[in-house]
Amino acid sequence: MNWVNAYYLNTTWERFTYGWNGYATARTSGIFVAFNGAGQPMTFSLPVGQYFQLNSVSLAAAWNNNLQLTIKGTRNNVLVYQTIVSLQVATRTMLYTLKWANIDKISFEAAGGTPYPGLSGSGTQFVVDDLDITI
Numbered sequence: 001m002n003w004v005n006a007y008y009l010n011t012t013w014e015r016f017t018y019g020w021n022g023y024a025t026a027r028t029s030g031i032f033v034a035f036n037g038a039g040q041p042m043t044f045s046l047p048v049g050q051y052f053q054l055n056s057v058s059l060a061a062a063w064n065n066n067l068q069l070t071i072k073g074t075r076n077n078v079l080v081y082q083t084i085v086s087l088q089v090a091t092r093t094m095l096y097t098l099k100w101a102n103i104d105k106i107s108f109e110a111a112g113g114t115p116y117p118g119l120s121g122s123g124t125q126f127v128v129d130d131l132d133i134t135i
Contacts, residue, residue, distance in 0.1 A: 004043045008034050018120050022089040026060035026127035034131070035062060036108060039124035045105035046135070051075065054100040055132040061087035062125035064113025069126055071095075073103040087126055089116040 011024045012031050027033050036042040046052055054073060061067035065088050073081035081100045087093055087110075100106075108126065115122040 002045050002047075004045075005037050005040050006034050006042050006044065007037045008032050021119050021121065022060040022062040022087075022116070023127050025088075025090060025092050026058050026129045028058045028092070028094075028130045030129075034128040035125050036110065037125075039110060041107055041109040042128075043105060043107040048076075048104070050135075051102045051104050053134040054098050054103065054106055055134060056094065056096045056098060057131045058129040059085065059087055059093045059095065060091070060127045061089050061110075061113060061116075062127050063089065063116060063119055063122045064124060065089055065116050067113035067124060067126060068111050070107075070109045070111075072107045072109075073100040074105045074107070075103050077105075087113075089119070 010031050011027050014023045023033055067087040069087050070084050080103055085093055110124040110126045
């Protein structure tokens with residue numbers, strides 16, 4: 001898979017260093033999660049002619065409540081699926097039944113929201129864990 005603007009971090013270290021935030025909220029297994037660097041769009045894809053199915057994913061907002069996350073699934077640069085979810089800092093969003101089949105690229109783009117009170121940061125970073133795909 002080709003990942004663009006996808007970073008990972010250790011949620012134990014993050015909490016010790018910066019205090020509680022949404023990075024730990026999205027975590028459902030292990031201590032590592034992925035996030036979008038600098039709040040910019042994140043994508044992952046397969047080479048031309050290869051396809052996968054997006055089954056499910058665990059998500060949370062890192063800093064801003066009511067963060068609007070647009071998720072798009074494309075095949076050969078044609079939009080096939082799209083959903084918009086509102087993410088919270090203190091609540092994990094589980095998208096269990098996506099079953100987006102025969103796509104070659106997924107893009108995640110976050111916008112808006114309001115800073116969660118008392119956190120040391122703000123912005124449009126979102127957190128991903130347990131991304132379940134079938135190739």
